[in-house]
Amino acid sequence: MVTNLPAEARAKWIKVMEAKTIEEKIRALEEFLSAVPKHKGTANLRLWATRRLAELREELEERRRRRSGKGVSFFVEKEGAAQIVVAGLPNSGKSTLVNKLTGARTRIADYPFTTQKPIPGMLKYKDIYFQLIDTPPIQPEGGIWNNRVIGLIRNSDALILVLDNTRNPFEEFLTLKNELEKSGILLYKPRGRVVIEKNRAGRLGVRVTLMGKLLEGTIDDIRRLMESYRLYNVHVKIYGEVSLDDVEQAIFESKIYKPCIIIINKADKDPSKARKHAYKIHEISRNTPILLASAKHVKGLEKLGEILFKTLDLVRVYTKQPNGSVADKPLVLKRGATIYDVAKSIHKDFVKKFKYAKIWGPSVKYPGEKVGLDHVVEDGDIVEIHVKG
Ligand SMILES: Nc1nc2c(ncn2[C@@H]2O[C@H](COP(=O)(O)OP(=O)(O)O)[C@@H](O)[C@H]2O)c(=O)[nH]1
Ligand SMILES: [Mg+2]
CATH class of the missing domain: 1.20.58 (Methane Monooxygenase Hydroxylase; Chain G, domain 1)
Structure with a gap:
């Protein structure tokens, strides 16, 4: 409000x-x-x-x-397909997790606050890597690291919350969720979404594209609201169910959604307790994936890569030159990406000089089908781009 x-x-x-x-x-x-x-x-x-x-x-x-x-320094250069911050209260096993999964040399100890700065490591999944970042602990009511860890989370692609099964995982989840929400970071996808794009070139006025439903008010109300903030030249896109308040919130960029995976760690101690807590968390956290795991014994983490890939909504595309061989390493793109995005990430001139693309893979009806720039690619596609000249 x-x-x-x-x-x-x-x-x-x-x-x-x-x-x-x-x-x-x-x-x-x-x-x-x-x-x-x-x-x-x-x-x-x-x-x-x-x-x-x-x-x-x-x-x-x-x-x-x-x-x-x-x-x-808290700055970590992004590497691999995505940057994922591993966060949690003190001693929940964040460092153990990142260390066991990536081999990163991060300090592990029985007492709180051993980790003093973010430490990255790479987690292999199929033919790509995710960058996991071990972090100092978040604590309720303004722990000394909170702002810096939350800053890291804001700039990351996703988040893993590590909860400690020898304490109260459900409570720990609520504490972390609360701390993040106070900084405007949402762990669940909101029912509706508002995107405000500032038009840099030209004077197009306030354009509203409704791809969902406005729960109250009219498009004119949105226009007036934008103009009251002197936003005369913007494109407002509305997805899902959205209220006028949500539109105003979007002006403040005050809320961002971060995909999240929950790990109830130390499930080796009292697994049935871990299951009960997982159920309670599941009841309030919609579709957030929850893993019951033991970082120390590297158990229950086999699906982490796959879950990250799904949660981040990624696809892998293999490029190939005409008459050349297929690239070993895929391009990793967001689901919904098109040939335009593939072309752009190969070379900036490729879009301008584009003639057509040929595809082998799940996004086409037959191998080698010709497609245009707006064709949506799928995971596993092989793409061969033909350019003029
Ligand atoms: N039983 C058990 N202990 C664990 C597990 N993971 C971590 N620990 C222990 O918990 C303590 C804190 O671990 P650490 O990784 O330093 O936690 P951090 O503060 O969250 O980085 C250490 O004594 C670890 O050995 C686990 O899966 N099971
Ligand atoms: Mg640590």
């Missing part, structure tokens, strides 16, 4: 959107926050802005540390 924000606060938000550097963004966000009136309807927005501010300040610190070479 963020409607009825006074004009002054809206104007301040515009400054936040226009901010170019982190410093500018921090200043603008501070001013925005002080212009938001304090009442129930703005409570979530204020909480989110406060946390975002803390994260940005951390990011600024982080940048200074990297530049000076002093202190611990």
Whole structure:
């Protein structure tokens, strides 16, 4: 509920959107926050802005540390098909998990806080790799690492939550979910989704594409709402069931969805307890995959790669040159990707010079079928692109 924000606060938000550097963004966000009136309807927005501010300040610190070479950097370069942050409360077994699955040399101990910085390792799945990142613990009510770990999660592709079966996994899940939600990170796909794209070129006005349902109000209301934030040149896309509030939320970019996998670790101790807790978590977490596992004994983790691949909604495509052999390593793309995306990732000129593509694989009716740029590829396709000249 963020409607009825006074004009002054809206104007301040515009400054936040226009901010170019982190410093500018921090200043603008501070001013925005002080212009938001304090009442129930703005409570979530204020909480989110406060946390975002803390994260940005951390990011600024982080940048200074990297530049000076002093202190611990939290930045991890993405590698492989996707970056997945492994998070949880202290001692749940995050380091053991990443170490056993990837061989990353991360410190493991019986006492809390041994892991002081993110440590990446690569998990092999079929012919691709996922980057898993071991992290220091998240703790309820503002643990010292929370903002930095949450910053990592915000920039990652997915998240693995490690819960400790020797404590109370269900409670741990609620604690982590709560900490993440306070920072605007959702673990479940919302029923509806709003995407606001700023049109850089041209003056197209406010365009609304409705691919779902607006629960209240009209398209004109959306237009007026955008204009009240001086967004005169945007494309608003609506998927699923969405309220006007959701549209306004989207202006603040305040909520993002991160695909999540839950691991109830130390299931070697009292497996029946682990099952009970898995059931309780399942009841509230919709379709989030839950694994009962023992990181220490490397049990119950056989399906992790496959689950990550499915949860991230990926496809592998093998390119080949005309008369050449098929590439060993696939391109990894999001499901729904087209020949256009394949061409673009091979070479930027390929789209311009494109003639046609030939495909062998599940997305076509017969081997070697010719297709155009908008053809949707599927996992396992072999793609041969023909260009002019
Ligand atoms: N019984 C059991 N102990 C585990 C398991 N995984 C980790 N541990 C132990 O839990 C403690 C904390 O592990 P660590 O990986 O450092 O946890 P982190 O703080 O989450 O990184 C260590 O003593 C591990 O040996 C497991 O699957 N079963
Ligand atoms: Mg650790």
